[in-house]
Amino acid sequence: MSLAVAxxxxxxxxxxxxxxxxSKPILAQKSLFHLLLSSSWHPGRxxxxxxxxxxxxxxxxxxxxxxxxxVCLLSAIYLNEYAGRRLRETARVVIDxxxxxxxxxxGLWGVLVVVPFVRFLGEAFDHPxxxxxxxxxxxxxxIMVSPVMISVSMEVLxxxxxxxxxxxxxxxxxxxxxxxxxxxxxxxxxxLSAIVLGFTRAFGETIAVLMVVGNVPQVPSxxxxxxxxxxxxxxxxxxxxxxIPLSNSALLLSALILLLVVGLFxxxxxxxxxxxxxx
Amino acid sequence: MRRRKxxxxxxxxxxxxxxxxxxxxxxxILLVVIHRGISxxxxxxxxxxxxxxxxxxxxxxxxxxxxxxxxxxFGACLLSSLVxxxxxxxxxxxxxxxxxxxxxxxxxxILWGTPSIVYGAFGFVVMVYFGLTxxxxxxxxxxxxxxxxxxxxxxxxxxxxxxxELKETSYAxxxxxxxxxxxxTYRQALPGIVTGVLLAFGRGIGDTASILFTAGYTDYxxxxxxxxxxxxxxxxxxxxxxxxxxxxxxxYAAALILLVIVLVVSLGSRLIGRRYSRxxxx
Numbered sequence: 001m002s003l004a005v006a007x008x009x010x011x012x013x014x015x016x017x018x019x020x021x022x023s024k025p026i027l028a029q030k031s032l033f034h035l036l037l038s039s040s041w042h043p044g045r046x047x048x049x050x051x052x053x054x055x056x057x058x059x060x061x062x063x064x065x066x067x068x069x070x071v072c073l074l075s076a077i078y079l080n081e082y083a084g085r086r087l088r089e090t091a092r093v094v095i096d097x098x099x100x101x102x103x104x105x106x107g108l109w110g111v112l113v114v115v116p117f118v119r120f121l122g123e124a125f126d127h128p129x130x131x132x133x134x135x136x137x138x139x140x141x142x143i144m145v146s147p148v149m150i151s152v153s154m155e156v157l158x159x160x161x162x163x164x165x166x167x168x169x170x171x172x173x174x175x176x177x178x179x180x181x182x183x184x185x186x187x188x189x190x191x192l193s194a195i196v197l198g199f200t201r202a203f204g205e206t207i208a209v210l211m212v213v214g215n216v217p218q219v220p221s222x223x224x225x226x227x228x229x230x231x232x233x234x235x236x237x238x239x240x241x242x243x244i245p246l247s248n249s250a251l252l253l254s255a256l257i258l259l260l261v262v263g264l265f266x267x268x269x270x271x272x273x274x275x276x277x278x279x
Numbered sequence: 280m281r282r283r284k285x286x287x288x289x290x291x292x293x294x295x296x297x298x299x300x301x302x303x304x305x306x307x308i309l310l311v312v313i314h315r316g317i318s319x320x321x322x323x324x325x326x327x328x329x330x331x332x333x334x335x336x337x338x339x340x341x342x343x344x345x346x347x348x349x350x351x352x353f354g355a356c357l358l359s360s361l362v363x364x365x366x367x368x369x370x371x372x373x374x375x376x377x378x379x380x381x382x383x384x385x386x387x388x389i390l391w392g393t394p395s396i397v398y399g400a401f402g403f404v405v406m407v408y409f410g411l412t413x414x415x416x417x418x419x420x421x422x423x424x425x426x427x428x429x430x431x432x433x434x435x436x437x438x439x440x441x442x443x444e445l446k447e448t449s450y451a452x453x454x455x456x457x458x459x460x461x462x463x464t465y466r467q468a469l470p471g472i473v474t475g476v477l478l479a480f481g482r483g484i485g486d487t488a489s490i491l492f493t494a495g496y497t498d499y500x501x502x503x504x505x506x507x508x509x510x511x512x513x514x515x516x517x518x519x520x521x522x523x524x525x526x527x528x529x530x531y532a533a534a535l536i537l538l539v540i541v542l543v544v545s546l547g548s549r550l551i552g553r554r555y556s557r558x559x560x561x
Contacts, residue, residue: 004365015401071297078294098305100545102485104512109308176287204394206488231396255400270388
């Protein structure tokens with residue numbers, strides 16, 4: 001038992017150290033600062049600028065959050081505060097199912113439905129596009145992160161004591177006012193954690209985004225242009241990366257960056273949630 | 280007062296619309312995948328491995344991917360339950376101090392949130408270090424890392440729910456900690472264990488990024504642990520990317536099979552969990 005616990009606790013560290021050791025060769029040659037801010041990605045010439053990829057990741061993630069946060073919060077509030085037991089339980093099953101669908105299926109659906117939709121939108125807005133774009137990636141991600149955001153928000157709202165609502169209602173507020181002024185305020189930290197968890201899921205999601213986002217290494221200047229997020233870079237180039245010197249190291253550095261960013265935000269969110277759970 | 284009423288109504292309308300949007304997108308995904316999948320599904324698809332010229336639209340099926348995915352997920356499930364179950368039991372207050380238990384929970388949560396591509400990259404590094412090539416073994420190992428936190432954390436939630444009195448009754452009868460864990464806690468948590476294992480199985484079988492570099496892809500069935508192995512998610516991923524319509528059809532079929540497996544496992548875990556709960560003392 002203690003062995004198993006030790007394994008669980010050291011795994012994260014081992015992964016971090018493993019990836020760090022692998023990315024050391026490139027860090028020895030170039031400064032991290034330069035790698036992060038250079039836009040020139042030419043492995044053949046030994047140039048590894050992550051800037052377009054980082055902007056791609058931030059772009060799709062931000063877009064996904066803009067689309068998903070309001071919808072998910074409103075859904076969670078409705079399910080927890082207004083809906084009857086039947087609807088709440090049914091919705092919970094449906095949301096669990098959504099969380100269970102593999103990302104490659106979201107990606108397939110993206111290719112079949114979202115990409116043509118974006119192409120259509122692009123034409124409507126006089127912005128010709130193939131449809132494989134930042135917007136398509138953002139839409140798919142928004143759908144993919146909603147299960148976790150909704151279910152965590154629901155947990156958080158449920159942890160707010162009933163008396164809090166009743167006190168507000170007794171003072172003559174409407175239900176929405178009670179939610180806005182009392183429930184949301186006392187669940188604020190938990191809700192922020194739910195959003196952060198959604199953010200980290202979006203940040204690290206690979207396959208579904210890769211399938212719809214276009215994968216052109218540039219900083220996208222509009223929603224209809226293709227982008228190239230960091231996880232997609234990793235997934236696309238891993239196969240042939242052994243032949244080019246330093247390329248291996250550069251790609252594992254991108255994995256390390258992913259792990260650090262996602263891990264840090266996850267740490268904050270889960271720390272808050274565990275604290276709420278303990279009361 | 281009127282303004283407040285209007286605000287309430289507007290917000291409530293927005294909420295219902297949001298929920299509708301979420302539910303509709305799930306329905307949309309299911310409908311499209313099932314509709315496309317059924318029209319390209321056939322017996323040959325399920326029971327045959329790819330034949331010559333398969334990737335140009337000739338005969339064959341994706342039995343290699345179905346078998347491969349099941350092997351990968353089963354192997355990984357077995358491996359991670361060997362580590363995960365002890366952890367889930369050890370997190371009870373009899374074994375671990377509250378501080379260490381909290382830290383362990385936190386690290387499992389962070390591992391749960393770690394992107395699967397990171398596991399894939401790490402698995403690849405380890406694989407190369409030990410001189411392995413992409414194989415069933417490497418895929419199983421990587422996938423089991425991904426499954427470990429999912430399984431452990433969900434089992435542990437159930438173990439923690441267990442009434443303390445029940446354990447104390449066992450101690451009062453003179454049972455040791457291990458005896459109590461194996462005879463009482465294990466029984467009591469069995470529905471939760473089944474659910475947790477199936478949850479991890481469902482996640483594992485659908486995961487693409489972690490096995491992309493570690494399991495490889497092949498048209499044959501694996502003969503040993505060291506052979507590369509095909510998988511359903513990669514079958515979808517590779518075949519949708521080809522320009523040939525017949526091959527794309529097969530991506531839809533593979534996606535449908537994968538979807539059915541995942542949904543059956545997900546719904547099944549609820550039913551089985553409920554069924555086994557007959558033995559649970561409330």
